[in-house]
Amino acid sequence: MEDGREGQPPPGRKRKGPEAAIAAKYRRGPEVATRRIEDKKLKGKLRYTERLVADAQQAAAKVEEWLLPAEAGELEAEGMERTWRFSQADIVQAVEAGAARKAFDLQLPALGPYSLSFTRSGRHMLLAGRKGHLALMDWQRHRLVCEVQVKETTHDACFLHNEQFFAAAQKRYTYIYDKRGLEVHCLEQDTTEATRLEFLPHHFLLGSIGSTGVLRYQDTSTGRIVATHRTKQGPCDVMRQNPWNAVLCLGHGNGTVTMWTPNITTPVVRMLCHHGPVRSLAVDNQGRHMVTTGADGQASGRGGRGAGCSSGSLVYVKVWDMRTFQPLHAYYSPSPAEWCDISQRGMLAVGYGRRIQVWKDALTSKQQSPYMTHRLAGGTLRNFRFVPYEDVLGIGHSGGVSTMLVPGAGEPNFDSFVANPYQTDKQRKEAEVHMLLDKLQPEMITLDPSSVTQVAREPREVQKAKQAEAEAANRARQAEQRAKNEEKTKMKGKNKPSRRQGKKQANIIEERKPAIKARMREQGVAAEHGHKRERQEQKVPDGVPRALHRFFKQ
Template identity: 50%
Template sequence: MAEYDEPVENEEKYLRAAPATSEIKKISDKKLRAKLLQQEKNSRDAARAAARAELLLQEDAGYLEAEGIEKTFKFRQDQLAPSLDVNTVSKIFTLDLPQYGPYSIDYTRNGRHLLIGGHKGHIAAFDWQTGHLHFETHVNEAVRDVTWLHNETLLAVAQKKYVYIYDKSGMEIHRLTRHTYVDRLEFLPYHYLLVSVGSNGYLKYQDTSTGEIVAERRTGLGPCNTMTQNRYNAVINLGHQNGTVTLWAPSMPAPLVKMQCHRGPVKAIAIDRGGHYMATSGADGQMKLWDIRTYGLLQEYYTTRIATSLDISDTGLLGVGCGAHVQVWKDAFKTKQNSPYMSHLEGGSIIEDLRFVPFEDVLGFGHSKGISSIVIPGAGEANFDSFEANPYQTKRQRQETEVHSLLDKLQPDMIMLDPTQIGGVNKQTKADILKKRAAEEEAAERSEEVDDGRSVKEKKKMRGRNSALKRYQRKQAKRNVIDHKRLDAEEKLAAEKARKQKEQDKDKPFTTLDIFN
C-alpha cells in the first residue's frame, strides 16, 4: 500500500485540478469533509493509474534489429523461432492444399478468424489462433474472392457467376443475382455495404442490412479485377487495364478522382489505415507510392517480377508479393529504401494474396499450394481500442457490438473524400456571398455582350422537298398521327396573332366613318 501511495511520474498531467486536501480538512462538517476527501483520493488514484499505464504505451514498436554487418531481410523464419515465445512460434505455419489453389484470404477486423477460398472451389473458415474449424466445403465451381462481412457470423464469396452469402456453419443464406461475374469484393463495416466489381465493368454497392442495391455505376474502363477500400473515408479505389486508378463514392455517377499511375494494367492497390498513402503496382514492372492528400508521387521502385498483391500494416509496413517472394518494406513512404525490412521465399509457388493480421505481428498469404503465416516483428498495433475491434471479445460482447453498429450505421451519402466536412458550418459571411454572387452576374453579362457582338453566320436552311420540316410532315401524314404539341403551338400562334391584330386596330386613327360602322 505504501508503494501505491508514492508519487508517479507524469501524475500531474492527468489530475483535473490541483490537490486541495489542506483546505478540505478545515471544513467543520464531518460528512461533507469525508465525502470530499474520498473524491480527492479517487481522483488521485485514477491519475496515478493512468500515469502507470502510460509506461506500457511505447512510441516505438519492437522491430527486428541486426548487429554488425547482418541484414534483417536475410533472417529466415526458422532462425527467428528459437528467439520467440511458444505462443508466437505457433503462429508460423503452412497449410498444404496444392489441389485447390491458388488461395485468397481475409481476416476479420479483430484478427481472430481467417477465411480462405481456393480458385477451384474450396472454402473454409476457422479461428486460426486456436485451430477451431467453423466449416469447410467445396462448391464445385471457381471462387474468385472471399470476404468477411460485419463479423465472423457471415461471409461473402464471389463464385463463377454470382455472389453467395454463407453463415458461420457454411449454410448458403443468399444468392445475389445482380452481382454477376465478380472478381473482387470489399465490405464497408461502418456503412454495411458490400461492394463488388468484375469483368462486366460495373461497380455495385449493396446494403447487407436491408438487402437493397444502393448504387450501380458503370466505370466505362472495361473489366476490373483490382479493388481496395480507403478505411479512413470508405472511398473505393479501382485499378484499370489502361493504368489508371479511380476513386468512387456511391453518391456520385462519375469517379471523384482519376489518376494515371502506370503504363500498363494495375495489378494491386493498398492504402494505409490513416488514408494518407497509397501503393500501386502495375504490369510495367513498377511499384509506386503516392500521397493521396496531394495525389503526388513519392517513390517508385522496379520489381524483379510483377507485384500481384500489396498490403499495409497498422504500423506502416508495406507487404509486397511478387512471384514466389514476399517482401516487407519499412519506412517506405518516408524515404527511398535500398533493401527490404524482411523477405520470405515460398519455393515452387506463386503468391496470390497477402494480408497483415490486425493487432498481431503476423503476415498471412495465400499461394498456389495453400496458405502460410509468418512472423513480422513490429507489424501489429499493440494498443487496440476494444470498442472498435476487440480481439478477446466474448459471444455476448459480439452481439452487443453488432446491435450498436447497426444503430450507428452511416448512410451511403456520407462517403466523400474529406469526411470532416460532415456537420461542418459554412464560415462565409453574408457580405462575401453577395459579393461572389455579384461577380458571377457581372461575368454572365460580359459573356452575353461578347456573344451579341460577334457575327454569327446563319445556317443555310433547306427549303426543298428534302428539308427537315417536309420529311417530318410526310412521316406524320403517313402514320396518320395527331401531334398534340403541334396543335397546341398552332392555337397559341393564332391567339398571339389575334391579340396583335386587336392592338393594331386600337392604334388606327379615328374617322367619321367609324361612327357609322
C-alpha cells in the same frame, strides 16, 4: 500522503527517466519563459498556466502507461548483419512458444490458388480456393469452424460485419454464407460475375466489381442496392478500400486508378499511376499514403535499386501522397508485383512470383533495402494480408496457405470498442446491435470525411452577389417607408394617448346612444304627464317652480 502525491514531483516540475520521454509526446509547444517578465500579475498567470499544462502532460503519460502497456518489437541486426537475411526458421526458433505456433504452412495443392481475408479483430481467417473450396477457421487455435465445397470457380471472398457471415464471389453470382457454411442469400440480379469484393464495416455496404466493369454497392442490413456505377474502363480485377474515408479505389488496365463514392456517378479522383495495367494497390489506415504496383517497365540503372533487383526491365512500385495525389518515391522489382499490402504500423509488403519483401518505413522515406524477405516453399503467390493486431502476414498461394512472422507489423494494443479478439458471444451480440445503431448512411462517404461536420461555404462571388441583393432590398424598403411617411398629414396633438382613449370610449357610447336616447325620451314623457297631473290635483298656478309646489297643498 495527504494530497495523494507521495513519491511524485510537485506540479510543473520536470521529470527524469523514461517517464519524461513518454510525457514529451504530449507537450503542445515550447515552455513559456517567465523569468524576464516584469509584470507580476502576468507572470503569475503564465506560471499557473504552465503548471496546468505540466499536470495534463503527466496525466496523459500515466494513462498511456496504464492502458497501453504493450510495445511493438522489431528485428535488430548487429554488426554486419542485415535483417532481410534472417530466415523464418531463425525467427521461429528465437521467439516464444506462443508466437512460434502462429507460423504454419497448410498444404492444399489440389484446390488452390487461395485468397485470404481476416476479420477486423484478426481472430478468424477465411480461405477461398479457386476451385470452390471455402473454409472458415480460428487460425490462432488451429480450429476449423466450417468448410464447404461450392463446386464452381471462386474469385474472391470477404467477411461481412463479423465472423458470423461471409460473402463469396463465385463464377456467376455472389453468395452469402453463415459461419456453419449454409447459403443464406444469393445476389442474382445484384452482383453478376463479380471478381473482387470489399466490405465497408461502418456503412454495412458490400462493394463488388468484375468483368462487366460495373461497381455496385449492396446494403447488407436492408438487402437493397444503394448505387450502381458504370466505370467505362473495361473489366476490373483490382479494388481496395481506403479505411480512412471508405472510398473504393479501383485499378484499371490502362494504368489509371479511380476513386468512387456511392453518391456520385463519376469518379471523385482519377489518377494516371502507371503506363501499364495496375496489378494491385493498398491504402494505409490513416489514408495518407497509397501504394500501387503496375506492369509498366523502367530501364535498368545503377542507382536507386533495392535489394534483389537484377538488370533488364524493372517494374514500378509507387508510393503516392493521398493529400496531394502526387508520387513520393518508387521501388523496383525484377518481375511484376502481383500483390501489395500495408500493415497497421505502416510496413509495406510486396509480392511477386514466390518471393515476398517487407519494407519498413517505406511510405515516409525512400529505403535502400527491405526489412524482411521470404520465399515460398511451393506454389505461386495469389494474395496476402497482414493480420490485424498481430505480427503475422497471411499468404495465399497455389500450394495452400502459409503465414509469415513479421515483428513490429501489428498494433500491440487493441481497442475493445473497435475490435476485440477475445470477445464473448454476449459481447459480440451487443457489438452487433451497436454497429447497426451507429450505422452511417452512404451519403456520408466523401473524399474528405472532416467536411461532414462543417458548414458548406459558398464561393466569394456568390456571397458578394447575395450581399448586394440584400442591401438593395433594404434600400428599397427604406425608400418605400419614407414615401408613406411623407404622404401622411401631419397634425400636431391629434394623436395623443388621451385622445385615442377618448375615441375608443366615444365609439362605445355612440353604439349605445340610440337606445339610451329612446329610454330617456320615454322617461321624459312619463315625467311630464306626471307633473301635469300633480299640478292639476294641487291647483298650482302655472309658472310656479316645482320646489314651491308643496306650499299649495290642500
